[in-house]
Amino acid sequence: MNQIIQSLHNRKSVRAYEKRSISPEDKREILMAAMAAPTAGNQQLYTILDITDQELKERLSVTCDNQPFIAKASMVLIFCADVQKWVDAFEEGNAQPRPPRGGGLYACSNRCSYCCAECCSGG
Numbered sequence: 001m002n003q004i005i006q007s008l009h010n011r012k013s014v015r016a017y018e019k020r021s022i023s024p025e026d027k028r029e030i031l032m033a034a035m036a037a038p039t040a041g042n043q044q045l046y047t048i049l050d051i052t053d054q055e056l057k058e059r060l061s062v063t064c065d066n067q068p069f070i071a072k073a074s075m076v077l078i079f080c081a082d083v084q085k086w087v088d089a090f091e092e093g094n095a096q097p098r099p100p101r102g103g104g105l106y107a108c109s110n111r112c113s114y115c116c117a118e119c120c121s122g123g
């Protein structure tokens with residue numbers, strides 16, 4: 001079977017983690033894989049926040065639907081749909097972008113999910 005198809009079949013969600021840190025090299029590889037996700041016009045309208053502060057992880061484990069495993073993960077990434085990047089790009093080109101509307105936010109969060117999925121599929 002094609003290796004990529006095989007990887008897609010083999011992947012699964014994991015919510016119990018080994019107590020070891022992620023090396024900077026591995027973290028970089030994971031982030032680069034996430035950023036390789038295709039986006040419309042390659043606009044990459046997302047921002048990835050790397051949460052390293054334990055106290056913040058604890059808060060997220062409550063505010064993100066009470067999911068305690070978040071606080072136990074060595075690496076916690078938040079994927080934000082970032083419509084402002086679209087506005088910034090147009091302003092950079094001396095164009096007058098219209099203010100972002102709901103559809104833009106939906107499109108961003110959609111692309112953000114692809115990026116997140118690509119990141120998580122790395123195993």
Ligand SMILES: Cc1cc2nc3c(=O)[nH]c(=O)nc-3n(C[C@H](O)[C@H](O)[C@H](O)COP(=O)(O)O)c2cc1C
Nearest residue numbers: 010011012013014015064065067069113114116117
């Ligand atoms: C957009 C999206 C949001 C998800 N949110 C959560 C979540 O908040 N907590 C969680 O434990 N799993 C979450 N999942 C993982 C799904 O529950 C999981 O992929 C699904 O149950 C299938 O299991 P599998 O990934 O092991 O095949 C999410 C998955 C997607 C695609």
